Amino acid sequence: xxxxxxxxxxxxxxxxFNARFDDWVFLPVANEYQRVxxxxxxxxxxxxxxxxxxxxxxxxxxxxxxxxKGARNIGRFVINSTIGIGGLLDVAVKLHxxxxxxxxxxxxxTYGVHPGPYLVIPLxxxxxxxxxxxxxGDYAVNYLINPIDTYRGAQSYALGGVDAxxxxxxxxxxxxxxxxxxxxxxVRFLYVHKELIEDQALRRxxxxxxxxxxxxxxx
Numbered sequence: 001x002x003x004x005x006x007x008x009x010x011x012x013x014x015x016x017f018n019a020r021f022d023d024w025v026f027l028p029v030a031n032e033y034q035r036v037x038x039x040x041x042x043x044x045x046x047x048x049x050x051x052x053x054x055x056x057x058x059x060x061x062x063x064x065x066x067x068x069k070g071a072r073n074i075g076r077f078v079i080n081s082t083i084g085i086g087g088l089l090d091v092a093v094k095l096h097x098x099x100x101x102x103x104x105x106x107x108x109x110t111y112g113v114h115p116g117p118y119l120v121i122p123l124x125x126x127x128x129x130x131x132x133x134x135x136x137g138d139y140a141v142n143y144l145i146n147p148i149d150t151y152r153g154a155q156s157y158a159l160g161g162v163d164a165x166x167x168x169x170x171x172x173x174x175x176x177x178x179x180x181x182x183x184x185x186x187v188r189f190l191y192v193h194k195e196l197i198e199d200q201a202l203r204r205x206x207x208x209x210x211x212x213x214x215x216x217x218x219x
Contacts, residue, residue, distance in 0.1 A: 003189055003192040012120075014122055019176060029165055030168040057102050058077065069102075103134050103135075104135075
C-alpha cells in the first residue's frame with residue numbers, strides 16, 4: 001500500500017494549486033469548448049493532435065525494438081496525414097490500423113527503469129519522476145521532428161492551448177470530487193500502482209513467458 005513520495009509537502013501544494021487552476025480556468029474553458037464546438041469538429045481536432053503524437057510513438061517503438069508496432073504507427077501517420085487531411089480524419093482506423101501510442105516513459109520501463117518518486121506536476125497532475133522525464137523527452141522529439149512547424153513560433157502557444165483544452169475536455173476526473181479527506185493518498189496509490197502493473201506487462205514482453213502467446217498492448 002506504500003507509495004514512495006519523498007516530496008509529499010511540495011506535491012500536496014502542487015495538487016491544491018492544480019485543483020484551483022482546474023476550477024477557475026481549465027474546466028470553465030473546457031466546458032465552453034464542449035458547448036460551442038460541435039462534436040464532429042472536436043473529434044477532428046482530437047484526431048489532429050493524436051496524429052502528431054504518432055511521431056514520438058514511432059521513435060519510441062524503434063527504441064523498444066518493437067518493429068511491427070512502429071511500422072503500424074508509421075502507416076497510421078502517413079495515411080492520416082495525407083488521406084486524412086493532415087490528421088483531421090482517422091482514416092487509418094477504418095483500414096484496421098488502430099491507435100497504439102507509446103512514449104519515452106514506456107521505453108524506460110521496458111528496459112527496467114523504475115517509475116521513481118511520485119510527482120505532481122503543475123497543470124499536468126499526478127505523475128512520477130520517470131513520467132516527467134518521459135514527457136520532456138517526447139516533447140523534445142516533437143520539437144525536433146516538426147513537419148508543419150507546430151511546436152515553434154507564436155502558433156505553438158495557440159495550438160498547445162487548444163491541445164490542452166481538448167485533452168482536459170475528455171477527462172472526467174475532478175479534483176476533490178470524491179469528498180474524501182484522503183483523496184491525495186487515493187490518487188497517489190492508484191496512479192503509482194497502475195503504472196507498476198503496466199511496467200510488468202512491458203517487461204514481460206521484453207522477456208516473454210513461453211506460456212503467453214500475445215504481446216501486451218502499447219503503454
